[in-house]
Amino acid sequence: MKDDRILLAHGGGGRKTQSLIQEVMLRHFRDPVLARLDDAARLEMESRALAFTTDSYVVDPPFFPGGDIGKLAACGTINDLAMQAATPKFMSVGLILEEGFLVSDLNRALGSLAAVTRALGVVVATGDTKVVERGRGGGIFVNTSGIGIRPEGLDIGASRARPGDAVLVSGTIGDHGIAVMSVREGLAFETPLQSDVAPLWPLVAQLLEHRIAIHCLRDPTRGGLAAALCDVAAASDVGVRIREADLPVRREVRAACGLLGLDPLHVANEGKLVLICAAPDAPRALAVLREHSLGRDAAIMGQVEKGPKGVVRMETVAGGERVVEMPLGDELPRIC
Amino acid sequence: MKDDRILLAHGGGGRKTQSLIQEVMLRHFRDPVLARLDDAARLEMESRALAFTTDSYVVDPPFFPGGDIGKLAACGTINDLAMQAATPKFMSVGLILEEGFLVSDLNRALGSLAAVTRALGVVVATGDTKVVERGRGGGIFVNTSGIGIRPEGLDIGASRARPGDAVLVSGTIGDHGIAVMSVREGLAFETPLQSDVAPLWPLVAQLLEHRIAIHCLRDPTRGGLAAALCDVAAASDVGVRIREADLPVRREVRAACGLLGLDPLHVANEGKLVLICAAPDAPRALAVLREHSLGRDAAIMGQVEKGPKGVVRMETVAGGERVVEMPLGDELPRIC
Numbered sequence: 001m002k003d004d005r006i007l008l009a010h011g012g013g014g015r016k017t018q019s020l021i022q023e024v025m026l027r028h029f030r031d032p033v034l035a036r037l038d039d040a041a042r043l044e045m046e047s048r049a050l051a052f053t054t055d056s057y058v059v060d061p062p063f064f065p066g067g068d069i070g071k072l073a074a075c076g077t078i079n080d081l082a083m084q085a086a087t088p089k090f091m092s093v094g095l096i097l098e099e100g101f102l103v104s105d106l107n108r109a110l111g112s113l114a115a116v117t118r119a120l121g122v123v124v125a126t127g128d129t130k131v132v133e134r135g136r137g138g139g140i141f142v143n144t145s146g147i148g149i150r151p152e153g154l155d156i157g158a159s160r161a162r163p164g165d166a167v168l169v170s171g172t173i174g175d176h177g178i179a180v181m182s183v184r185e186g187l188a189f190e191t192p193l194q195s196d197v198a199p200l201w202p203l204v205a206q207l208l209e210h211r212i213a214i215h216c217l218r219d220p221t222r223g224g225l226a227a228a229l230c231d232v233a234a235a236s237d238v239g240v241r242i243r244e245a246d247l248p249v250r251r252e253v254r255a256a257c258g259l260l261g262l263d264p265l266h267v268a269n270e271g272k273l274v275l276i277c278a279a280p281d282a283p284r285a286l287a288v289l290r291e292h293s294l295g296r297d298a299a300i301m302g303q304v305e306k307g308p309k310g311v312v313r314m315e316t317v318a319g320g321e322r323v324v325e326m327p328l329g330d331e332l333p334r335i336c
Numbered sequence: 337m338k339d340d341r342i343l344l345a346h347g348g349g350g351r352k353t354q355s356l357i358q359e360v361m362l363r364h365f366r367d368p369v370l371a372r373l374d375d376a377a378r379l380e381m382e383s384r385a386l387a388f389t390t391d392s393y394v395v396d397p398p399f400f401p402g403g404d405i406g407k408l409a410a411c412g413t414i415n416d417l418a419m420q421a422a423t424p425k426f427m428s429v430g431l432i433l434e435e436g437f438l439v440s441d442l443n444r445a446l447g448s449l450a451a452v453t454r455a456l457g458v459v460v461a462t463g464d465t466k467v468v469e470r471g472r473g474g475g476i477f478v479n480t481s482g483i484g485i486r487p488e489g490l491d492i493g494a495s496r497a498r499p500g501d502a503v504l505v506s507g508t509i510g511d512h513g514i515a516v517m518s519v520r521e522g523l524a525f526e527t528p529l530q531s532d533v534a535p536l537w538p539l540v541a542q543l544l545e546h547r548i549a550i551h552c553l554r555d556p557t558r559g560g561l562a563a564a565l566c567d568v569a570a571a572s573d574v575g576v577r578i579r580e581a582d583l584p585v586r587r588e589v590r591a592a593c594g595l596l597g598l599d600p601l602h603v604a605n606e607g608k609l610v611l612i613c614a615a616p617d618a619p620r621a622l623a624v625l626r627e628h629s630l631g632r633d634a635a636i637m638g639q640v641e642k643g644p645k646g647v648v649r650m651e652t653v654a655g656g657e658r659v660v661e662m663p664l665g666d667e668l669p670r671i672c
Binding site: 014037038039041046057060080084094127136138145218231266327329330334 | 343344345346347348349350351352353354372373374375376377378379380381382383384385386387388389390391392393394396415416417419420422426428429430431432461462463464466467468469471472473474477479481482483484486493494495554555557558559560563567571602604662663664665666667668669670
């Protein structure tokens with residue numbers, strides 16, 4: 001494209017919008033479903049049992065160690081589908097760009113998004129771009145909605161945890177939030193901490209293939225592990241008990257959390273899942289997770305109990321016990 | 337909700353987010369599909385032939401004569417589905433709010449959105465809210481994605497116009513764009529001009545029920561009638577000829593366009609459709625449109641010709657002829 005920065009006219013629906021679509025969007029997304037460029041895409045699904053999700057991404061900065069807003073937007077929506085055990089199939093991409101945003105940065109973000117969808121066979125079927133005046137936006141905001149195919153006869157969800165179930169996590173927690181915060185706060189680590197942003201569908205597909213008795217899957221994004229577990233405890237009307245000693249946390253994340261006054265349990269993850277499954281399946285589930293590169297550091301970290309209902313407790317390494325509270329939510333603005 | 341303004345914490349994924357969901361979102365959207373509050377909604381579709389679309393809305397100001405950003409977000413996405421002759425079924429709502437946005441304004445916009453979806457039996461199945469710092473957003477941005485059911489065996493689209501086809505418009509053009517601009521520019525009319533924002537699905541359903549031989553449906557939003565017709569001419573590799581005398585334009589819109597230096601053909605509509613159908617069906621199609629309140633001012637305004645390919649021409653009231661150009665796109669920023 002001739003312009004090296006986004007202009008208001010790129011969102012105006014005329015010739016400038018056409019050139020943005022033809023020279024930028026269609027460079028990254030080539031599927032014939034999209035290329036028709038009608039008001040709505042025409043899909044043929046393999047099943048009538050679908051999962052549908054939406055997320056907007058406003059991460060600041062949009063480029064961070066280990067990823068960027070494009071990769072995040074693809075993974076986040078794929079992961080929301082995967083948490084319903086749904087095979088991700090179609091995605092929409094809605095952009096809100098600020099006048100003056102660099103076209104090269106847009107290309108970089110869209111390239112990251114497209115690399116994830118292409119690798120998983122997810123089709124970007126429809127899209128939209130709006131432009132707002134300089135000073136009225138945040139550079140780039142991305143919305144992705146996703147449609148996936150749910151497996152027949154599998155009923156999983158936040159309300160399906162049962163007393164006795166095992167609680168597993170697929171790897172170290174807090175990496176994404178701290179990687180983003182480290183850029184924002186100018187923290188330096190000996191080895192640069194990377195965001196864990198990754199599509200979790202391949203990991204979920206393995207769990208399904210090995211017929212693990214999944215009751216609940218959650219990706220602990222905003223609000224971290226604490227919010228995910230509190231949600232499940234409340235929705236399933238059970239207690240959850242976890243063991244700090246079994247919780248995988250990187251040394252750098254622990255250090256940064258100390259420095260920033262954060263609890264690693266409250267920090268967002270973008271490539272981790274919490275699995276709640278029937279206890280007898282837990283060792284096999286752990287083996288399945290660990291066999292995959294995304295689950296190398298997986299751990300059985302707790303169990304579901306009858307009560308106290310709606311409460312998450314943690315046995316601390318010091319030998320005590322504390323209640324894990326739902327965070328208030330003001331710790332980490334614009335983390336995803 | 338206790339807070340009367342949006343805080344960063346409302347987007348943080350913790351307790352504040354929960355209270356926003358429980359006390360604001362679920363007040364407007366009550367469907368059991370949504371109320372599960374899992375990462376993705378579980379849908380059961382009646383068919384495998386779907387339409388899928390997404391749009392972000394950044395209209396400024398968010399409240400304008402005849403509508404607001406909530407109504408616009410519902411109608412815009414329903415209309416994109418309707419332009420594929422698809423029955424709108426499910427919608428997602430993604431909000432990007434600026435810190436400090438009034439909760440009462442949020443309730444007002446969501447109330448408008450919900451009124452439209454409820455009236456058409458469209459289910460808001462999934463949602464997401466992000467909050468950005470004061471000065472980094474535009475008050476409220478809304479993304480809606482939609483899923484609809486396509487009728488079997490109907491192949492319509494921008495590329496299906498054929499020489500000889502009739503070109504109809506469902507009513508007066510330019511009302512939405514000028515209604516929004518009049519607020520922005522402080523224009524006063526004798527009678528206040530209202531946006532035409534409306535869901536077009538009921539009108540399309542009538543056309544389908546009367547078995548009109550539809551070749552192409554477009555809603556002339558950003559870029560106006562000019563962009564919609566230029567798109568069709570290019571995609572179908574045909575010429576389009578319209579007659580200015582047959583184009584319904586309100587007197588106030590014509591006057592405001594004169595004042596603002598705008599061409600009514602370039603101004604956005606949010607409750608109008610362009611229908612291209614087999615010529616013998618045109619009189620019947622016109623009657624069907626006019627019978628509905630949304631199509632009262634419908635007109636047959638032109639026809640499709642062999643060529644010049646990709647070109648839209650207009651016979652002017654003065655007796656001349658001019659080429660209707662695709663607008664550049666910088667005339668009307670943030671009109672939808």
